[in-house]
Amino acid sequence: xxxxxxxxxxxxxxxxxxxxxxxxxxxxxxxxxxxxxxxxxxxxxxxxxxxxxxxxxxxxxxxxxxxxxxxxxxxxxxxxxxxxxxxxxxxxxxxxxxxxxxxxxxxxxxxxxx
Amino acid sequence: xxxxxxxxxxxxxxxxxxxxxxxxxxxxxxxxxxxxxxxxxxxxxxxxxxxxxxxxxxxxxxxxxxxxxxxxxxxxxxxxxxxxxxxxxxxxxxxxxxxxxxxxxxxxxxx
Numbered sequence: 001x002x003x004x005x006x007x008x009x010x011x012x013x014x015x016x017x018x019x020x021x022x023x024x025x026x027x028x029x030x031x032x033x034x035x036x037x038x039x040x041x042x043x044x045x046x047x048x049x050x051x052x053x054x055x056x057x058x059x060x061x062x063x064x065x066x067x068x069x070x071x072x073x074x075x076x077x078x079x080x081x082x083x084x085x086x087x088x089x090x091x092x093x094x095x096x097x098x099x100x101x102x103x104x105x106x107x108x109x110x111x112x113x114x
Numbered sequence: 115x116x117x118x119x120x121x122x123x124x125x126x127x128x129x130x131x132x133x134x135x136x137x138x139x140x141x142x143x144x145x146x147x148x149x150x151x152x153x154x155x156x157x158x159x160x161x162x163x164x165x166x167x168x169x170x171x172x173x174x175x176x177x178x179x180x181x182x183x184x185x186x187x188x189x190x191x192x193x194x195x196x197x198x199x200x201x202x203x204x205x206x207x208x209x210x211x212x213x214x215x216x217x218x219x220x221x222x223x224x225x
Contacts, residue, residue, distance in 0.1 A: 043216030
């Protein structure tokens with residue numbers, strides 16, 4: 001079946017450095033993507049989203065890049081902080097649009113080193 | 115706080131027990147979801163309710179029975195579960211803006 005996958009299961013980053021988390025999605029017709037952050041003992045928390053008609057979107061300290069040619073999504077976190085330690089996963093919304101269905105990746109654990 | 119609450123937060127049940135998970139959203143959303151999250155696996159969509167109507171049953175075994183009495187409440191009734199059903203069960207709500215808001219989850223252990 002279709003799936004969304006992540007290249008690295010664990011990423012260790014020094015505090016203050018930038019983090020890049022990658023995601024490969026499967027459906028070239030997916031028109032909406034979300035990055036989630038999940039801290040231990042909590043549910044996933046929305047970080048940032050992007051629609052397929054965009055290549056880049058910036059939030060506060062986070063940037064999402066979308067490369068539709070290779071079906072690749074990345075999340076960049078600037079000046080990584082200890083509070084950024086969590087599991088991050090992406091989700092794609094395949095067609096038909098508006099069905100409220102998402103395909104989620106397995107997640108990448110980000111560890112911030114002091 | 116995301117506006118989505120789940121109870122209980124932790125549940126241990128035997129394979130012959132019957133229990134229910136509860137989810138409540140205070141966001142005025144029309145859609146509610148049940149997901150299963152197992153270790154090292156992606157989030158698995160179980161059920162979707164839109165305006166109280168079930169619009170998705172993702173081939174979930176009948177030992178899981180959802181109920182949506184209104185747009186703010188969602189239940190998951192459990193009976194004769196198996197140990198492999200042990201997981202984190204997440205509820206989410208959303209609207210046509212696509213964003214989904216998740217609750218904290220219920221950690222279920224089947225013994």
